[in-house]
Amino acid sequence: MKAPPFGYRRVSSAAEAADALRELGSDARILAGGQSLLPMLSVRIASPSHLVDIGRADDLRHITADNGSLRIGAAATQWSVENDQATTAAAPLLADAISRAGQVPIRHRGTVVGSIAHADPSAEIPAAVLASGATLIAASTGSEREISADDFFQGPYMTALEEGELLREVRIDRWPDGTGHAFEEFSHSHESWPVVTAAVLVLLNGGTIDRVAIAMSGVDGRPVRAGQAEHELTGQAPTPELLAEAAQSATRDLEPFSDVFGSGRYRKRVATALVRRALTTATTRAGGGA
Amino acid sequence: MTIPDVREHTTEKNWIGKSIPRLEDRRFLLGKGGYIDDLVLPNMLEVALVRSIYPHARIVSIDTSEAEALPGVAAVVTGAQAAEMTDPLPDFGPDPENHPWRCLAVDKVRYNGEGVVAIAAESRAIAEDAAELVVIEYEPLEPIVDPMAAKEDGSPLVHETLGTNIAFHREFTFGEVDADFEGADRIISDTLHWGRSGGQPIETVGAVADYDDASGMMSIHANSLSFTSYLFMLAGTLRVPSNKLDMHPVSAGGSFGSKLWEVKTPTIAGMLSRLCGRPVKFLQDRMENISNGDHHGSDRRYEVDLAVMNDGTLRSIKITTVEDYGAYIQFGVGHHGNALAQVTGPYKMSSVYYDVTAVLTNKCQQGAYRGFGSEVGNWVLERMVDLAAAELEMDPAEIRRRNFLEPDQFPYFIPTGNVYDSGDYGGVLDKALELADYAGWRQRQTEARAEGRNVGIGICTCQERSVFSATEFWFWFDEPGAPVSSMPESVTLDVDALGNITATLYSCAMWGNSPETMVAQLVGEEFDVDPQTVNVVYASSNQGLPATGPGGSRFTVMVAGAVEVASAKIKKKGAAIAAHLLEANVEDLTWVNGGFEVAGTPTARMELADIAIQAHLFKHGLPEEIESGLEASHVYDHPYTTMPNDDRTDLGVFYPFMGHACHIAVVEVDPDTGKVDFLDYAAVHDCGTMVNPRSLCGHIVGGTAQGIGTSLLEEFVYDDDGVLQTPSFAEYVIPTSMDVPELKIGHQETPSPYTPHGIKGGGEAGRMMAPAAISAAIDDALRDHGVRVRRLPATPERIVDWIDGGG
Known part of the structure; x- marks a missing residue:
């Protein structure tokens, strides 16, 4: 389990990283925390020609909250984000998801943006990002563009990033005060890979659901939103029966993949249970009685 | 053998039964455990394997030319070439000649992960690079996965020479089964299935082999050393004389059985060391250990x-x-x-x-x-x-x-x-x-x-x-190939001139059990010394006594028997020396609190250290028949076996x-x-x-x-x-x-x-x-x-x- 030969370049800024990607071509990969990429190299699933190490790029390590938006740079570690007061205030759902994304030593190296760019279909952080309606900022030499989370995840380990683009930042717009959040995960052991996760945000207004977001991972080739269930919940009073029905609705049309961690049928069952629990917890946290 | 004598046990013990800190812990906690991965010999090569991607396939051709040409590669050996340098691996199972087990697959692969080609290179990374350059053409065969189907006639065969996939079948009846069932009020029946799992050590199986073509000595440092009485079989596999194989025990980061008799890794390392004329390390990676480690559990x-x-x-x-x-x-x-x-x-x-x-x-x-x-x-x-x-x-x-x-x-x-x-x-x-x-x-x-x-x-x-x-390895057969009856454990105790004690063990180094602590507490009990002062070392097999190592929860009982008798031998000699110097009859001496004294006269006494210095340095002051030194070994055999x-x-x-x-x-x-x-x-x-x-x-x-x-x-x-x-x-x-x-x-x-x-x-x-x-x-x-x-x-x-x- 040794990596194949590769070139290595350390960059000190986002602009240098983008330049390096342009110069080195499509076989170059960004190295951030390396918690997914380096094991892939070790088992030789990936064999990039070059690694562009952004770990010391100062303009990529930011975690800032302003004008209601949380901005996390590509080199900010999971541990620093989940323990950041701006994050826990602006995006507690993301903080919860990060706390389940591997053991503490892994989170000290792994990055939030790296997990998004890696786009593992079962991972925690992409589900939370999707539920949060986040915006992804892709940078290439001389230009930037914004990609909504809905459009960003395209399939297993596939994203909307194009050749030469660096995922520079994730921006999460803060939900209003009083929003309830919940993150639920099923994994076989406490620290093993996630099988299914559910990320939920609920905002109540006068006893009815004003706004709700439901995202799941581990049920499709990419994290998915449950738009139909969100629609059915909006404007309704959150009774246990309603939340259970919404959870059924959230997974009704899914045809999850099967692997050694769980069959598609099992994933669907677990997702339904996790969405129901997450809706219940989030609604309670939002001040509802469910 | 008849039933052994019933022992009387005293409840008065000084060290047995105490939760003393383990002797092994300090070096492991300091990062000085000395695992295989820590061992680096000068000029050493490292090994990677090409393992089968198929569960069952005929090997049509292997092209190693590109791998051999990669800078840093010392040797590329196919299974067929390995079979020219080594004999089949030692196999205690039935009919081994009809399902020969080799260190690398020859002609066909029989499971996903089986080794096909071994590469020795300047580093493991280069060896893995070379492994990617080996081109193997396979002809896939129907995989045999379900054992219930595999045992039926007409199933494809794992080993054609065996003519069946049933390696063994026998019925045993102990007692009056039919009568007991006929007289029962109820018969409770069920179908059960225990799935396949295995022990997961932190460090996998590894070996560093160092063949010396001047002396013909094959030295192998291994964390999978047990059954030293059977190492002549591994020498046979490696085609070295049995007295020219020297296995050095290395501490293992756990075994749980999974290293019990893991001979494939030392065989590959030894074969490549002799071929290359350099020391060779082969340490399995995790995927090798899981897929090709030969130690899955029951299924x-x-x-x-x-x-x-x-x-x-x-x-x-x-x-x-x-x-x-x-x-x-x-x-x-x-x-x-x-x-x-x-x-x-x-x-x-x-x-x-x-x-x-x-x-x-x-x-x-x-x-x-x-x-x-x-x-x-x-x-x-x-x-x-x-x-x-x-x-x-x-x-x-x-x-x-x-x-x-x-x-x-x-x-x-x-x-x-x-x-x-x-x-x-x-x-x-x-x-x-x-x-x-x-x-x-x-x-x-x-x-x-x-x-x-x-x-x-x-x-x-x-x-x-x-x-x-x-x-239990042969009572399955009416005519066993080798109805062996010995499964010993040995120890040598050496009391130096100052009375400090070294215990030498002869099988596995620390495997996750606590052999050093056990021996030290047993020695402490015998000689009334603090176990922390006992030095415990491991001998290599060539200097060794017969030993089996941990397995079947045997080690502590067996080594206790060895320590007991070796201690008695030392005490017997010590008593003779003390009796001579105290001018007393040896029958009048008793062992009390770390020394011999004349019964009833506690002032007439010699400590172990006093006896030891006499034994080591003053032979000519002692009776003629007493040789210098104060050490004893004992090979302890199983105390209760019947045929x-x-x-x-x-x-x-x-x-x-x-x-x-x-x-x-x-x-x-x-x-x-x-x-x-x-x-x-x-x-x-x-x-x-x-x-x-x-x-x-x-x-x-x-x-x-x-x-x-x-x-x-x-x-x-x-x-x-x-x-x-x-x-x-x-x-x-x-x-x-x-x-x-x-x-x-x-x-x-x-x-x-x-x-x-x-x-x-x-x-x-x-x-x-x-x-x-x-x-x-x-x-x-x-x-x-x-x-x-x-x-x-x-x-x-x-x-x-x-x-x-x-x-």
């Missing part, structure tokens, strides 16, 4: 009938089992000998029928894993007792108590011929019920169920056989020192996900006299954690096409400290009448009990859903399938 399907009376009395059991051994069968069906050693558990049962079929398939072969197959037998018996309790509507503790052997019935010969030396099973059960607060949990369970929670309590009362005899009878209706005594434990698990099952959480867990063990209670607790905690993994999480999964789906820790999930409950541990000490100090083995404890307790707890939690655990691991998905009735 058994069972049909079982239990004959019971309506009052709960157990009479007889019929067991028919089919075991999926994988592509080879290196230890034969010795795993079933382990099961037969305690097949009736702690219960009075008068007869046993046992039918075992060993099937070969396209999977990594089995080796050893904590329990060596007896843990499976425990699970099966306890599953059946639980089923009987359920059908008879008896409390699971009560049906067990009703059938226990009583303390005054020992020594007790079970139907297979093995003996249980001693026990007090009711005492252990009482302690466990109290420790677990069984009555309280039954109350809390009722309350939880009223809230709709699925809380269950499981009890098991299981045996832990210890200290195996060699007979099987001719028709194998009596297998003899082969696993006589019988430990026992009761585990009580309290779980809650989430019916939505099938996840099992522990609410409580109690374990009371009796392995005779304890040498170090804390290190025994380590065994119990670690073994129980592995038992939890076996029960709920761990499985080597081969898909229908024979492809291994769990090649790394990403997919093969082991429990973490967060998944293992805090155990409540209790002890009972029922000394063995036949061993030094009354010690019994305890090294496999935990894994031999936990699966039975956890299975019962899951049943109990889900009894409203009609769930009965018939298959392990009881993964969350299987549990929800059982709830849904689709299992």
